[in-house]
Amino acid sequence: MPCTCHNHLAVNVSRVNRIDPTRTTPIVSRWVKENKVRWNALKLAIRKKIVDEDCFGLKPVEHDILKMTANVRDYAFESNPKKIESFMDWLKRMEERGILTTSKGHPVTKAGQGLWSETYVDSAFREGIRRAEQELKPYPEQSKFLQAGMGGPMHADALGLVYSRNFSSLKSGLAQYENTLSQELALGLAEGRNPREMARSLEEKTDVSRDKCLVTARTETIRAFHVATINTYRQAGVEGVKMQAEWLATDDDRVCPKCEELQGKVFTLDEIEPMIPAHPNCRCTSIPYFAEGEEATSDESNMGE
Ligand SMILES: [Zn+2]
Numbered sequence: 001m002p003c004t005c006h007n008h009l010a011v012n013v014s015r016v017n018r019i020d021p022t023r024t025t026p027i028v029s030r031w032v033k034e035n036k037v038r039w040n041a042l043k044l045a046i047r048k049k050i051v052d053e054d055c056f057g058l059k060p061v062e063h064d065i066l067k068m069t070a071n072v073r074d075y076a077f078e079s080n081p082k083k084i085e086s087f088m089d090w091l092k093r094m095e096e097r098g099i100l101t102t103s104k105g106h107p108v109t110k111a112g113q114g115l116w117s118e119t120y121v122d123s124a125f126r127e128g129i130r131r132a133e134q135e136l137k138p139y140p141e142q143s144k145f146l147q148a149g150m151g152g153p154m155h156a157d158a159l160g161l162v163y164s165r166n167f168s169s170l171k172s173g174l175a176q177y178e179n180t181l182s183q184e185l186a187l188g189l190a191e192g193r194n195p196r197e198m199a200r201s202l203e204e205k206t207d208v209s210r211d212k213c214l215v216t217a218r219t220e221t222i223r224a225f226h227v228a229t230i231n232t233y234r235q236a237g238v239e240g241v242k243m244q245a246e247w248l249a250t251d252d253d254r255v256c257p258k259c260e261e262l263q264g265k266v267f268t269l270d271e272i273e274p275m276i277p278a279h280p281n282c283r284c285t286s287i288p289y290f291a292e293g294e295e296a297t298s299d300e301s302n303m304g305e
């Protein structure tokens, strides 16, 4: 719904931009792709451990197996609870190598240590700043208060918070995954599954966790984009924002029902900041708003300094 008031920017109504108003889909796609690669590597490691190395000693003993490398049949002579414990210790080490690492492979224990997905958070944040600056172009009085790029202290603080959110959703996702896996393992050992059956059931649970991470990638991309946008408006002394809700990708001329409430509404920056993402996979965005009839003046922009 384009705004006709001269104070506001014309909303780009092309179909693609209505479905993805933040235009962050390429960032999400790259994030999702790397996520898949990392989880699939974990899945392969699980299969190798259980089937090739027969870590639980589930296969009938053959002479050949006993002659193989040292880590074969690692936990074969342990009790079931001990087998689970040993396997979960191993799994956590694998997670540290693949999922909880920096792009260079160093383990990460807290937010802001360069977790591999922070690259994508950064990209989304930068895209949010870029978009806000573009929206502010018609307001040169406002734009002069902007800090350059992501270096400013306001942006650094906000980015730190987005990192924390991203890190804690990854950590809680992994905790859930470990929980599910150890339950499945207990079940499999009790049932006396063969190595292939055991591996298959754990791989299925791994796929579920991998797919949950896709939702995280989409949601955290929008969070970073949104926080960056609002932060940039704040620096520029913008009074509020007008919301642009995402349209459904599958339906013609329908706004997402959950976000429809926000469409075209005006909020202060403090109000809107915690409201987006409104739900997992939300793609809403905002454009700067100045009260009608009032000329934006530089006096109002001091809060951004
Ligand atoms: Zn929505």
Ligand SMILES: [Zn+2]
Binding pocket: 245, 246, 256, 259, 278, 279, 282, 283, 284
């Ligand atoms: Zn939304």
